[in-house]
Amino acid sequence: MPSRDEIFEKVQSTLVDALGLDEDEVTATSRLKADLGAESIDFLDIVFRLEKNFGIKIPRNELFPESLFTADSGFAENGRVTAKGLDELRTRLPHADKDTLDALAKDPRVENVEDLFTVNMVVNFLASKLAA
Amino acid sequence: MRWFWIDRFTEFKSGSHATAIKNVTLSEDHLHDHMPGFPVMPASLMLEGMAQTGGILLGEQKQFAHIVILAKVPRMTFHSWACPGDTLVYTAKLIEARDEGGMVEVQAHVGQRLVAEGEIVFAHVDEAAGGGGTIDQKNFVFSMLRGVLDVGKAGDGSAE
Numbered sequence: 650m651p652s653r654d655e656i657f658e659k660v661q662s663t664l665v666d667a668l669g670l671d672e673d674e675v676t677a678t679s680r681l682k683a684d685l686g687a688e689s690i691d692f693l694d695i696v697f698r699l700e701k702n703f704g705i706k707i708p709r710n711e712l713f714p715e716s717l718f719t720a721d722s723g724f725a726e727n728g729r730v731t732a733k734g735l736d737e738l739r740t741r742l743p744h745a746d747k748d749t750l751d752a753l754a755k756d757p758r759v760e761n762v763e764d765l766f767t768v769n770m771v772v773n774f775l776a777s778k779l780a781a
Numbered sequence: 782m783r784w785f786w787i788d789r790f791t792e793f794k795s796g797s798h799a800t801a802i803k804n805v806t807l808s809e810d811h812l813h814d815h816m817p818g819f820p821v822m823p824a825s826l827m828l829e830g831m832a833q834t835g836g837i838l839l840g841e842q843k844q845f846a847h848i849v850i851l852a853k854v855p856r857m858t859f860h861s862w863a864c865p866g867d868t869l870v871y872t873a874k875l876i877e878a879r880d881e882g883g884m885v886e887v888q889a890h891v892g893q894r895l896v897a898e899g900e901i902v903f904a905h906v907d908e909a910a911g912g913g914g915t916i917d918q919k920n921f922v923f924s925m926l927r928g929v930l931d932v933g934k935a936g937d938g939s940a941e
Contacts, residue, residue, distance in 0.1 A: 667855060690852045694902045697877045697884045709881055 730757040744774035786830035807865040835873035835885030847905035857899030
């Protein structure tokens with residue numbers, strides 16, 4: 650099984666290819682949308698490349714869940730993630746960084762949810778996937 | 782103007798790869814603006830031709846159950862150009878095909894000369910997202926591009 654550093658390096662080169670970035674722009678704490686400029690369709694491209702580069706299958710919604718908050722889910726109210734929503738996020742995104750989840754709990758605006766999608770989150774996901 | 786940027790498939794291997802040709806002719810209006818005095822096939826329309834080749838390859842693999850849309854061009858390099866009289870040969874290799882979409886690697890050649898190469902990502906837009914299923918992808922391909930999927934339409938019945 651590759652080391653965490655090796656996984657990071659591969660994720661870094663994957664993101665360089667998918668998002669047209671320079672290597673030094675991609676750090677462990679980079680947020681895919683806010684820092685690296687990823688748009689929704691890029692997530693599909695990233696998943697394709699990760700599957701190819703790591704030789705694994707990533708089922709839909711496992712790494713980047715879609716539609717986390719439907720209108721009647723009770724996960725968000727008045728633009729803020731509810732306690733139930735935070736629990737759901739912890740369940741659906743076990744690979745999310747604890748620090749970013751804690752930050753979201755403190756400032757639970759719905760637009761902050763996408764900050765959970767960091768390079769570290771992708772590395773965590775792959776490390777657990779490759780260890781399985 | 783009809784939005785067909787391939788003339789015919791010359792090879793179609795379901796779920797694997799496809800080759801289509803586009804004959805560039807001086808009777809195409811757009812060549813007279815691109816460029817005046819130096820007519821060359823616009824790169825954007827070569828990209829569309831490669832996307833039609835790859836998009837039909839992807840759509841066919843799922844029996845046209847999904848609406849396939851060009852979502853992203855992560856990489857595309859044009860090395861050369863195509864002039865009236867040239868036959869562009871587009872090849873597409875299916876790299877990924879999933880429920881959410883797919884990806885192809887494409888190339889364009891004129892004879893042995895590499896004109897362009899790159900990658901194209903497609904997304905599947907399901908019927909709910911398409912506004913109640915008003916687009917019928919299967920009908921689109923089979924009525925608008927009738928015959929284009931048939932390999933072997935040359936006068937002597939060969940693919941070429």
